[in-house]
Amino acid sequence: MIPFILCFILFLIGIYGIITQKNLIKIIIGLAIMEYSVNLFLILIGYINGGTAPIITHYTSANASFVDPLPQALILTAIVIGLATTALLLALAIRLYRKYGTFDIRKINSLKG
Amino acid sequence: MEIYLIIMLILMICGSLFSLHAKDLLSAVISYGIVGFGLVIAFLILQAPDLAIVQIVVEIITLVIMIAVLNNTTHQQEESRFHFSKMLYFAVVLIFAALFFIAFNKISPLLSSFGNHTTRMATPYMHGATVTGSANLVTGIVFGFRAYDTLGEATVLFTAVIGVLTILRLKGKKDE
Numbered sequence: 670m671i672p673f674i675l676c677f678i679l680f681l682i683g684i685y686g687i688i689t690q691k692n693l694i695k696i697i698i699g700l701a702i703m704e705y706s707v708n709l710f711l712i713l714i715g716y717i718n719g720g721t722a723p724i725i726t727h728y729t730s731a732n733a734s735f736v737d738p739l740p741q742a743l744i745l746t747a748i749v750i751g752l753a754t755t756a757l758l759l760a761l762a763i764r765l766y767r768k769y770g771t772f773d774i775r776k777i778n779s780l781k782g
Numbered sequence: 783m784e785i786y787l788i789i790m791l792i793l794m795i796c797g798s799l800f801s802l803h804a805k806d807l808l809s810a811v812i813s814y815g816i817v818g819f820g821l822v823i824a825f826l827i828l829q830a831p832d833l834a835i836v837q838i839v840v841e842i843i844t845l846v847i848m849i850a851v852l853n854n855t856t857h858q859q860e861e862s863r864f865h866f867s868k869m870l871y872f873a874v875v876l877i878f879a880a881l882f883f884i885a886f887n888k889i890s891p892l893l894s895s896f897g898n899h900t901t902r903m904a905t906p907y908m909h910g911a912t913v914t915g916s917a918n919l920v921t922g923i924v925f926g927f928r929a930y931d932t933l934g935e936a937t938v939l940f941t942a943v944i945g946v947l948t949i950l951r952l953k954g955k956k957d958e
Binding site for chain 2: 670671672673675676677678679680681682683684685686688689690691692694695698699701702705708709712713714715716717718720721722723724725726735736737738739741742743744745746748749750751752753754755756757759760761762763764766771772773
């Protein structure tokens, strides 16, 4: 149970970063930390004690137990999508910096009504 | 095995906390790297080598992009003074933490304890992977049974690349 709780704490740290930080780069880092913790949580669920990596070799015995390969196949997709969203966020941040000259979200306020 | 995993997770938590509180943005990005590479080792401990390979590539690319962004802009950070709104944000964080903790307590009886998972969903896939003839069950599932996932992933990736190119284009409209 302890790995689940630690993974959950990592998720909460990501939320803490997003809410309290004023710097765009740090907000993006908080989002990425949340995404990592979710990926890790699904892999933690699929782990089996004494299981080996789900790869069949000549040395694999017939009744060997593998860890669950289905979450691994899904997270493989999610990691790459996470990279794409992070790159898009960083592009937005660099654009905002060119316009306002700062990463501070308190000074990026000319769209305020 | 579990003790190594717990040590890696604690290292990741320390890295993320330092990353959010670093004075300089460059050191924040570097210590964000601790989280990503710690995740690589956690994947290796959890017997997921495919994910570890993908994660190490993705982490290096993310760090390179982040450092390139900081090189082209600034890595100084404005000092934030302590005032009332900070207390408000901290209260919001506490409320969120409490809500998530209640939700976690509700779902945690549904989870089997760590390491005692039963592969209910994956059993047909694992038998089917011998049909696909792939020695690696993960790639057997990804390309043999869930190819549309990869198609959707490619769509999202290309959309994001088009978005980045659109945002970072050098010439704007004429009236800018």
